[in-house]
């Protein structure tokens with residue numbers, strides 16, 4: 303075997319070296335090829351080098367000989383705050399691969415159909431998008447259609463029976479199913495309440511809150527910035543997406559979602575006594591194409607044909623207003639377990655018109671739990687020479703207790719946390735006892751509530767709606783039960799927010815209503831808007847906005863894309879986002895015309911038409927100016 307070349311820049315410029323043990327090329331292909339091709343890797347390190355430093359990565363054989371090398375730049379670094387802090391480490395972005403590493407990547411690229419951005423200068427955040435064609439089963443599935451709210455913390459399934467939408471209960475009798483998947487050491491998978499029971503004893507084997515990362519590339523800012531706050535490890539998976547690693551098992555987040563959907567499906571089948579293979583699934587309104595595609599993929603893996611992907615606030619508004627023949631402008635305030643979103647809708651009889659929407663995927667009930675957990679931990683550890691935060695089981699027990707206390711504080715003015723044997727010391731076991739008052743809880747979490755109100759204002763402004771124009775504020779999401787939320791909304795709008803819908807069931811119930819209408823062949827009037835602008839990349843790496851966020855659907859735009867400078871190739875690269883530079887937006891998809899041997903090709907411009915129909919279905923067609931060749935691309939913004 304020829305000695306692998308050391309990548310430039312030269313070795314002495316590296317501020318540290320990371321050695322990863324492998325058994326051979328096959329193992330690198332299996333475990334790291336996507337990291338190499340997609341450009342990212344997270345490495346644990348108590349004292350990571352500064353952001354911007356160069357690190358040499360060596361894949362080393364058991365005999366100590368390096369097999370291949372890569373140079374990487376530190377893009378984010380988190381030093382250990384306490385000894386043994388497992389969240390400490392660095393996010394690395396590869397800048398150079400040696401020939402062996404490059405050949406692994408080339409092999410992978412040959413296997414997977416990819417769409418790449420226009421050019422190096424115009425490259426958005428490294429990611430790969432496989433555009434799955436729209437599902438068009440030869441034999442249309444039949445049978446009932448259920449409505450599913452695939453939530454960050456809780457999921458819910460509902461169906462319309464005898465004209466009434468009803469939630470289907472879990473085997474334990476609950477109206478929601480915890481969105482938790484537990485992977486036992488023998489690889490047995492437990493879902494929902496069973497997963498929660500096991501999670502308390504073995505927290506490192508539970509995958510929770512994964513919707514926050516579903517459909518996001520592993521190298522995305524969200525995964526790199528927030529991924530290490532979770533108990534389970536996030537790693538790069540096929541297509542550059544994100545997977546969870548539990549022990550030696552790697553599970554794509556689509557597969558995690560599929561486990562939850564399978565459980566919901568089986569609950570529905572047991573209740574209805576028949577096969578269920580069709581569903582309407584909801585997603586946050588601001589979910590982009592890759593996230594919607596991931597939900598579709600999860601549905602497919604679970605054996606469900608996704609009839610429609612519906613926006614959560616629209617589903618909640620349907621639960622609130624369907625069949626009531628009202629004319630109202632409403633704000634849907636949805637503070638769930640993991641995400642917050644605010645949407646202004648116009649309800650006119652049976653038409654639901656989204657005027658503006660936005661959300662924060664990292665603001666929800668679990669952030670409230672974190673505040674209580676941290677407060678109790680800090681108070682308990684203070685003055686005692688012990689750090690129970692290092693014990694994952696103790697922290698998990700406390701998190702569960704904190705969440706329960708938080709819920710009790712929605713009714714009572716104080717709540718107790720009582721955890722015997724929280725830690726063992728030479729003097730005997732320790733008992734954690736704490737009282738949290740509502741006042742303390744509100745002090746700990748008021749900034750989170752403030753953040754929701756700031757976003758509400760942004761959305762109202764975007765919709766051009768004042769508080770006087772609003773007829774109702776509809777509360778959705780379990781965390782909206784918190785009195786401080788209601789109080790702040792009351793202060794802001796001078797009216798009591800509506801509790802007409804059940805906060806944790808409304809989304810699934812609304813989805814069930816839409817499902818029933820699809821089943822009955824009734825037309826559903828759901829007018830949507832683009833939740834993020836669509837842009838095209840220009841050869842200088844800048845972008846041009848084709849359709850602005852908030853554009854009413856359906857929409858159509860025609861534009862021209864010139865051949866790249868000095869090359870007779872034409873590439874049409876579409877992005878979603880609000881930033882002028884290509885690299886700061888998210889790749890939607892691309893199509894290209896290869897170079898042709900004709901001088902007429904230089905400077906020629908392809909004519910492109912982009913259409914998004916009322917259901918959010920996006921199609922792009924392009925015409926080559928010289929050859930007359932026609933190319934088309936299907937992208938589904940709403941997954942229809």
Ligand SMILES: Nc1ncnc2c1ncn2[C@@H]1O[C@H](COP(=O)(O)OP(=O)(O)OP(=O)(O)O)[C@@H](O)[C@H]1O
Nearest residue numbers: 453454455456638639640641667712779780781783
């Ligand atoms: N009575 C209550 N008071 C305060 N918080 C509550 C109450 N009941 C539930 N919660 C919180 O609501 C959150 C779950 O809400 P929900 O089921 O609406 O979330 P989700 O739909 O899974 O999340 P998302 O919509 O963000 O995907 C949890 O953080 C839970 O602790």
Ligand SMILES: [Mg+2]
Nearest residue numbers: 453638779809
């Ligand atoms: Mg929700």
